[in-house]
Amino acid sequence: MMNTPEDDCYSFITEWYDPFASLVRRYKITYYTEDSSVEMFDIKAHKMFLKRNKVDNLSMRDLYIGSIINICSRALHIVDYADDYTRRKFSSRKEKTFAMIKPECVNKVGQILDIITQKGFMVSKLKMCQLSRTEVFNFYEEHKGKPFLDDLVNYISSGPVIAMELMGQNAVQTWRALMGPTDPSVARKEAPNSIRARFGTDKTQNACHGADSQGSAARELEFFFSSKGPSRQNTAKYTNCTCCVIKPHAVLDGVAGKILSAIIEAGFEISAMQMVNMEQANAEEFYEVYKGVIQEYYAMVKELTHGPCIALEIRSEDAPTKFRDMAGPADPEIARHLRPRTLRALYGKDKIQNAIHCTDLPEDGLLEVEYFFKILDR
Known part of the structure; x- marks a missing residue:
């Protein structure tokens, strides 16, 4: 049965890895906003797994594709919407984009994260990484042949970067506006409160990077947070x-x-x-x-x-x-x-x-x- 606005409930497809059976189990969960209650339906068994029951510490902000929620001691990975009503309600509000803090501003991560949070974004993934020259070249492959590419590759591979998946309303454009113009000197004139105006040095060392379209965001998120294999190497040193x-x-x-x-x-x-x-x-x-x-x-x-x-x-x-x-x-x-x-x-x-x-x-x-x-x- 299709949801209506009066139902005030949203449905998602979730997956849970069962370590004892060594298989992935799929559940449809329905969340009722009236009392933050949830019911779970076992898709393969075609039967109710959990009748409608209130779940503590579960709210609307936890519900998005890619989220992991804990119900009945199961870490459920939300992988899809279960109906068109939920898809329409959540798809624009939960748009994703890719953001990266560049090497010279890694020590400003707290301030930048604070700006991101105050703008209403939710950070759904985050990792500090050290990229090789080859990895940076592959990431910026769209700039192949451009005169600035070699300097950009040298710079991004010179130190750690912080990769993030941001979620929010019109996330791609909102994040680009928050970053400001590519040239920090222009940003200081046109968007003085932007991140690049506050922390950028020049067109290369301009504090941060952001995807320019939903397609680019999907590609760049997959580059750093691969769903098909290991993600980028972390920067742990394991000393002192x-x-x-x-x-x-x-x-x-x-x-x-x-x-x-x-x-x-x-x-x-x-x-x-x-x-x-x-x-x-x-x-x-x-x-x-x-x-x-x-x-x-x-x-x-x-x-x-x-x-x-x-x-x-x-x-x-x-x-x-x-x-x-x-x-x-x-x-x-x-x-x-x-x-x-x-x-x-x-x-x-x-x-x-x-x-x-x-x-x-x-x-x-x-x-x-x-x-x-x-x-x-x-």
């Missing part, structure tokens, strides 16, 4: 490092940019960065050291699987100890009383939604970084 995870509530609340800026301003190097959607088994494994030790263990696991988190490799001398000091006490209320300038004091809500995870023991810093950037990145 500790792990930070910006928790899902902080990402969804739009404060990740402020947290990144604070970390950089404190003198830490963010040497690797990646947005991750944690499945329950991964979250349980990552937090295993806390199981049976602290009573909030299961709530912590639930929070980490609630939405996308951002994993960071943070480097400095004695990084685990110094960064743990910056993170502050695990309970934000205590942090606000004792150490009000720490990250958890500023951006945490409670002991579960306390803005960030940081490595507690110095000997675990490398292990936690390896978990995100070696094990999960496979």
Whole structure:
């Protein structure tokens, strides 16, 4: 039966990898906006899997193609719309585009991410990468034969870049307008509040890149976030490092940019960065050291699987100890009383939604970084 506006519900096709059967199961989920309830229908078995039931921490902002939502301890990957009504309602509002922060502005990632969030974009994928000359040449193949290409290839391959998938209304054109004119000197005259006006140097070192059409966005997103094989190599160094995870509530609340800026301003190097959607088994494994030790263990696991988190490799001398000091006490209320300038004091809500995870023991810093950037990145 086709949905009507009065139904106030939306349907999607989702996939879940069943590790015990080693196969992908497909479900149709229907989300009811009235009470944030969901029902699940097993497509292959032709039967209801979950009758209409309220799902905590699931909202309209979580529903888009490519999203991963957690229902009944299953990390469901939304792969398609299930009806034309849902497709019409979501396709323009959830348009995707590709954005890249260029090497000279990687240390401005917090400020740029803050601008992106304030504009209403949702960052649905993010990864810091180091491209080879060949990879850069392939990415910019449309400029083959143009006189500026060699300088551009040298520049983009000179250091890390940050690739992002942005979602929003008319995302391609909105992001291009937010970037501003290609030449930063022109941008400072014509669009003084644009990203290139604020952070760009010249036509090559102009802070950021954006796809110029939906077709280009699809190609460029596939280049960095391939659906058919490994994505681009991350930039983790695995030396003098500790792990930070910006928790899902902080990402969804739009404060990740402020947290990144604070970390950089404190003198830490963010040497690797990646947005991750944690499945329950991964979250349980990552937090295993806390199981049976602290009573909030299961709530912590639930929070980490609630939405996308951002994993960071943070480097400095004695990084685990110094960064743990910056993170502050695990309970934000205590942090606000004792150490009000720490990250958890500023951006945490409670002991579960306390803005960030940081490595507690110095000997675990490398292990936690390896978990995100070696094990999960496979």
